[in-house]
Amino acid sequence: MAEVAAQQPIVVPDPSDTVAARIIRIAGKLPVNLFLAAIGLVWLVPTIGLFLSSLLAPNDFNSKGWWQIISKPSVATWANYSNLWNSTDIPHSLVTTAEIAIGGTVFPILVAALAGYAFAWLEFPGRDWLFVVVIGLLVVPLQMALIPMFSLYNKLGIFDTVISLVLFHTAFGLPFAIFLLRNFFIGIPKDILESARIDGASEVRIFSRLILPLGLPAIASLAIFQFLWTWNDLLVALTFARNTQPVTVAIYTNLRQFGSNIDIIAPASFLSLVIPLAVFFAFQRYFVQGLLAGSVK
Amino acid sequence: MAAVTFDQIGKIYPDGFSAVRNFNLEIEDGEFMVLVGPSGCGKTTALRMVAGLEDISHGVLRIGERVVNHVPSRDRDIAMVFQSYALYPHLTVYENIAFGLRLKKVPKGEIDQRVHEAARVLDLEPHLKRKPRALSGGQRQRVAMGRAIVRRPQAFLMDEPLSNLDAKLRVQTRAEISKLQHSLGTTTIYVTHDQVEAMTMGDRVAVMRKGELQQVATPQTLYDRPVNLFVGGFIGSPAMNMIEATLQRSNGNFEAVAGTQRVTVGQETLSQRPGLTAFEGREVILGIRPEDIEDAALEPDRAGDARLHGKLVLREALGSEIMAHFTIDAPPARTEETAELAEDVGAELTEDAPQESLLIGRFGARSRVTEGDTIEAAVDTRALHFFDPETGLGIYEGSNTKGAG
Numbered sequence: 294m295a296e297v298a299a300q301q302p303i304v305v306p307d308p309s310d311t312v313a314a315r316i317i318r319i320a321g322k323l324p325v326n327l328f329l330a331a332i333g334l335v336w337l338v339p340t341i342g343l344f345l346s347s348l349l350a351p352n353d354f355n356s357k358g359w360w361q362i363i364s365k366p367s368v369a370t371w372a373n374y375s376n377l378w379n380s381t382d383i384p385h386s387l388v389t390t391a392e393i394a395i396g397g398t399v400f401p402i403l404v405a406a407l408a409g410y411a412f413a414w415l416e417f418p419g420r421d422w423l424f425v426v427v428i429g430l431l432v433v434p435l436q437m438a439l440i441p442m443f444s445l446y447n448k449l450g451i452f453d454t455v456i457s458l459v460l461f462h463t464a465f466g467l468p469f470a471i472f473l474l475r476n477f478f479i480g481i482p483k484d485i486l487e488s489a490r491i492d493g494a495s496e497v498r499i500f501s502r503l504i505l506p507l508g509l510p511a512i513a514s515l516a517i518f519q520f521l522w523t524w525n526d527l528l529v530a531l532t533f534a535r536n537t538q539p540v541t542v543a544i545y546t547n548l549r550q551f552g553s554n555i556d557i558i559a560p561a562s563f564l565s566l567v568i569p570l571a572v573f574f575a576f577q578r579y580f581v582q583g584l585l586a587g588s589v590k
Numbered sequence: 591m592a593a594v595t596f597d598q599i600g601k602i603y604p605d606g607f608s609a610v611r612n613f614n615l616e617i618e619d620g621e622f623m624v625l626v627g628p629s630g631c632g633k634t635t636a637l638r639m640v641a642g643l644e645d646i647s648h649g650v651l652r653i654g655e656r657v658v659n660h661v662p663s664r665d666r667d668i669a670m671v672f673q674s675y676a677l678y679p680h681l682t683v684y685e686n687i688a689f690g691l692r693l694k695k696v697p698k699g700e701i702d703q704r705v706h707e708a709a710r711v712l713d714l715e716p717h718l719k720r721k722p723r724a725l726s727g728g729q730r731q732r733v734a735m736g737r738a739i740v741r742r743p744q745a746f747l748m749d750e751p752l753s754n755l756d757a758k759l760r761v762q763t764r765a766e767i768s769k770l771q772h773s774l775g776t777t778t779i780y781v782t783h784d785q786v787e788a789m790t791m792g793d794r795v796a797v798m799r800k801g802e803l804q805q806v807a808t809p810q811t812l813y814d815r816p817v818n819l820f821v822g823g824f825i826g827s828p829a830m831n832m833i834e835a836t837l838q839r840s841n842g843n844f845e846a847v848a849g850t851q852r853v854t855v856g857q858e859t860l861s862q863r864p865g866l867t868a869f870e871g872r873e874v875i876l877g878i879r880p881e882d883i884e885d886a887a888l889e890p891d892r893a894g895d896a897r898l899h900g901k902l903v904l905r906e907a908l909g910s911e912i913m914a915h916f917t918i919d920a921p922p923a924r925t926e927e928t929a930e931l932a933e934d935v936g937a938e939l940t941e942d943a944p945q946e947s948l949l950i951g952r953f954g955a956r957s958r959v960t961e962g963d964t965i966e967a968a969v970d971t972r973a974l975h976f977f978d979p980e981t982g983l984g985i986y987e988g989s990n991t992k993g994a995g
């Protein structure tokens with residue numbers, strides 16, 4: 294088949310790779326980028342304010358301005374953070390939150406991926422009706438379930454545990470997760486799955502070797518949404534957690550107890566904000582476009 | 591490698607549509623069988639039943655000695671090349687080709703050796719580390735082929751594997767697939783709607799129409815002795831000209847009379863089709879292939895009793911020859927089959943005036959005819975085709991009008 298190989302494109306240096314071309318390209322995008330940077334900055338103001346506040350010593354808070362943090366000599370101090378770490382239960386709450394958020398993300402996505410695959414590609418009686426029911430569950434407000442779940446958890450004896458919160462988040466995360474993943478999976482070309490079946494793959498293999506890797510962009514976005522939601526949740530945690538406090542509840546409790554304990558609230562809030570941000574950036578690289586390119590046609 | 595046998599196979603889709611009916615076909619071990627027919631005739635459906643991707647509604651399907659009606663795809667030991675190629679987009683070329691072997695838990699060393707062997711045959715070695723999206727159409731097609739051959743299956747199934755390539759590459763790849771199949775000797779079922787592919791590639795060709803098998807034969811037999819109007823019109827490009835005619839005997843010779851045109855039936859045609867005598871005085875459909883029609887000026891030796899007189903409406907010069915489209919005052923054949931064939935090539939029969947037929951002749955490049963001319967065309971009467979207008983069947987043997995093959 295040598296003739297076909299001769300058809301390969303000859304590699305010519307890309308003219309768009311010269312320094313001059315690059316400068317022109319960057320300059321051309323400058324106005325747009327400046328505009329976006331300005332918007333980003335405006336959005337960041339509260340967060341930056343929070344961070345700067347967390348660097349002020351408690352008795353400086355009312356007497357010093359934020360500019361004194363960046364002026365020399367600086368009044369900034371990490372004392373709030375070391376204090377937070379050593380003498381409050383905030384670190385413990387952060388761990389609890391992490392447990393809840395990770396469990397409340399991994400479980401629904403695992404179940405939803407399996408369910409989404411079944412709804413998209415397996416044939417079983419009543420499939421489409423069942424899917425309609427799942428979509429219907431999307432509109433059930435979780436507030437409705439708080440009281441019944443409260444008494445159910447009491448009966449089961451899992452009230453005030455991490456498990457109870459993970460289960461609750463799983464249950465209420467599932468409908469949307471199934472809906473999203475099913476719709477993504479159904480966009481995977483049927484030929485690819487059939488080809489794998491002929492190549493000798495069982496359903497389990499098709500799921501693990503094709504559906505999961507190809508569904509990664511959808512799974513990653515879903516993971517971020519679910520993680521942020523469970524991480525930031527206050528309502529559900531307030532209802533089901535008394536002693537196993539996630540960080541949102543812990544901050545809330547601090548608010549009520551003292552009034553002006555900003556030296557705890559500011560660093561704690563900032564910490565609880567930075568971690569999901571890190572998660573977002575970690576998963577961001579999976580939001581790749583065109584993962585399916587080149588498979589069919 | 592194994593034979594594949596369709597025994598009274600039928601497919602009815604859940605919506606009640608009967609896509610394949612009474613399908614009987616024996617594909618021999620190592621044979622290259624082409625399924626051909628117009629789009630929508632059920633070729634893909636037939637192939638997918640062999641692959642186990644569609645349930646079989648009726649009949650028995652065997653691969654080798656084994657009845658596979660209820661065997662899942664993954665246990666049928668067949669490989670399929672999809673029209674879309676269906677490459678795994680997240681895997682490299684190497685991983686794509688190795689996919690099936692890894693699932694079968696073939697030892698690593700052997701996988702490596704077999705993948706490289708396939709890549710060498712298909713000229714894919716420089717691309718093994720690339721993802722499909724970085725390949726050209728022709729390369730993707732070869733990866734799909736590689737994925738099939740590396741598994742050394744009982745049979746290859748190919749569904750229009752060349753339809754996404756450009757014309758030149760298609761011709762090239764066509765030859766390469768044929769070569770590869772002959773060197774491997776693997777039973778192959780190849781689906782296409784392109785009769786040129788069918789004729790050039792198949793050991794035998796099965797022509798389908800509306801879910802039914804019309805004729806299974808070698809390409810030459812299909813061309814020489816089409817079993818019915820449909821096969822006659824489908825095989826050959828440009829398609830066979832078909833006109834209504836009456837058979838008459840004059841001076842001991844048979845003549846097909848259509849309007850004012852008279853074409854004497856040659857001895858060769860007559861000896862091939864003894865059944866014609868029974869049609870004396872009756873209507874038949876006369877088929878003349880464009881390659882049997884020549885500009886009379888270039889064929890001065892041919893007897894005058896094999897001439898058509900008409901008016902040139904379109905001259906398509908191809909360099910090596912000239913496609914002469916001309917009308918004659920003879921009624922065109924109008925049957926369900928000819929209507930379907932016309933639809934398949936996108937033409938409309940209704941534009942002909944009822945008493946006029948549009949014919950195509952392949953004239954020699956030296957022909958000087960121009961549009962608007964009244965022309966005289968010489969017909970090679972050795973290879974005329976005749977069909978019974980009532981049944982649409984070709985007229986061959988005595989009372990039994992069944993065709994060969």
Ligand SMILES: Nc1ncnc2c1ncn2[C@@H]1O[C@H](COP(=O)(O)OP(=O)(O)O)[C@@H](O)[C@H]1O
Pocket residue numbers: 603604605607609627628629630631632633634635636
């Ligand atoms: N899943 C299906 N349900 C109902 N009808 C179908 C289905 N798939 C194909 N058909 C119909 O069956 C006929 C044959 O289809 P197909 O085998 O794809 O034809 P071909 O490959 O010869 O073009 C077509 O008329 C098509 O509309």
Ligand SMILES: [Mg+2]
Pocket residue numbers: 630633634635
């Ligand atoms: Mg098809």
